[in-house]
Amino acid sequence: MVPIRPLVSDRARTWVVHAVHPAASILSIQPLQGGTSSLVHCISLQVNGEERTVVLRQFDDAEWVRSQPELAIREAESLRRASRAKGVKTPQLLAFDAAGSECGLPAVLMSRLEGEVVLLPEEPSRWVDGMAEALTRIHAIETSGYPWTFAPYGEASTLDTSSWSKVPGKWRTAAGIVAGTRPSFTPRFIHRDYHPANVLWSGGKVSGVVDWVNGCIGPAGADVGHCRVNLALLHDVRTADAFLQCYVRHAGAAFTYDPYWDLVTLIDFAYEPPEVYRGWTELGVTGLTKEMIIERLDRYLISILDRMRRDGNFAAL
Numbered sequence: 001m002v003p004i005r006p007l008v009s010d011r012a013r014t015w016v017v018h019a020v021h022p023a024a025s026i027l028s029i030q031p032l033q034g035g036t037s038s039l040v041h042c043i044s045l046q047v048n049g050e051e052r053t054v055v056l057r058q059f060d061d062a063e064w065v066r067s068q069p070e071l072a073i074r075e076a077e078s079l080r081r082a083s084r085a086k087g088v089k090t091p092q093l094l095a096f097d098a099a100g101s102e103c104g105l106p107a108v109l110m111s112r113l114e115g116e117v118v119l120l121p122e123e124p125s126r127w128v129d130g131m132a133e134a135l136t137r138i139h140a141i142e143t144s145g146y147p148w149t150f151a152p153y154g155e156a157s158t159l160d161t162s163s164w165s166k167v168p169g170k171w172r173t174a175a176g177i178v179a180g181t182r183p184s185f186t187p188r189f190i191h192r193d194y195h196p197a198n199v200l201w202s203g204g205k206v207s208g209v210v211d212w213v214n215g216c217i218g219p220a221g222a223d224v225g226h227c228r229v230n231l232a233l234l235h236d237v238r239t240a241d242a243f244l245q246c247y248v249r250h251a252g253a254a255f256t257y258d259p260y261w262d263l264v265t266l267i268d269f270a271y272e273p274p275e276v277y278r279g280w281t282e283l284g285v286t287g288l289t290k291e292m293i294i295e296r297l298d299r300y301l302i303s304i305l306d307r308m309r310r311d312g313n314f315a316a317l
Contacts, residue, residue: 008041008056012103016056019095019109021047033282037061038213039105042112053112054094057213058105065106071213072096072106074148078215079110081146081189088137089113089208108213115200115207119234119285123204128239130206131199131227132246138209139220139251141189150190150218152178152264154271164273167298171270174263174301183258185219192216194223195230197279220251221261229266232300233293234280240300259311262304270297 008016008029017024027044032055039058044051059071068074076096083090091110097103121127156178161171191198192214200208224247228240248257274293281288 008039008043008058009104012056012058012105012107015095015097015102015107016043016054016109017045020045020052020054023048024052027051033279037064055091055110055112056107057110058103058107059100060105069106070098072098072108074215075108075213077146077148078212079108081141081215082138082191082209082212084141085137086140088134088206090212091208091210113200113208113210115202117197117199117283118201119196119280119283124235124239125242126204127196128231128243129246130201131194131196132243133250134199134206134209135191135194135223135227135247136250136254138191138194139188139223139254143187143189143217146189146215146217148216150192150216150222153268156264156267159267159271161270164294165270165298166294167302170298170301170305171267173305175267177260178263178267183260185221185258185261186254187217188220188223190216190218190220190223192218192222192226194227196227196234197230197283219261220255221258222265224255224257225262225265226268228262229269229297229300232303233269233277233296234285234288236296237300237303241303259304259308266297266301266304270301 013026017026024045024047027046030042032040032042039060041056042053043056044053059065065071073096076093079091079093083092091113094109094111096109097107100106118127156175159171159175162168165171191209193211198209198211199206200210224244228243231243232240244257248255274297275290276288276293
């Protein structure tokens, strides 16, 4: 059973009001759908007769906070750094409570962006192109002085897909590649969780990119790969490949594609038995099953290994 999460506490409400304006009053509080790792609420306030809307994220996963006690600080710094992107809107940082001393939980308060998440687009080609272009703009942000760096979520050397995959041998091959020599890369400021549920749309264009708690310095290919595996699971390999083609076109000489990063980010998804991502179902996607996700993971893996063989990478495959 999924536990019922509490509403915003009185302590958090008071903190939000003081952060926005001493004379502000809260009009409404609504949970935002799609987030699975923290409490996220949209809060409408009245300030001097005008309505203002903000977003409050509270980190209520005790295990996550114990393992990464700087979560609120990291998202705050990521928001500050992301605001330097040209042509891509990101939430404005309003306040943060690093340890929860004010709110009761570590928290970040930010502005709310215009737009909505689109997962089932009417124009898929325009959709992947918009996401790809926005990502190249994020990757153009200056990297100096940012302390957090990229790390995989799963350990390739201990990957075991034998309980669910129809092609566990191919997963072992992929794990062996990832556990080998890491290719060189140009460090970029990356989102680290870039996927369609974190991209907002308005008027047929990308209106903003949200959820910056994982921002770090790392390979652009990690963001590209993470988005690609999401697209392969949500739609199909063709959509994932279309996104890559668009990103390569927009990035130009600033990016050299290496399928190694596709395998790294794919293994992140295969490290635990696959399930349908709850964020997608909360945002209205229906019809996906665990069996479909497993089949699509296997199919996407095979497509990457085939691409590597075709391009002359790892000829022993």
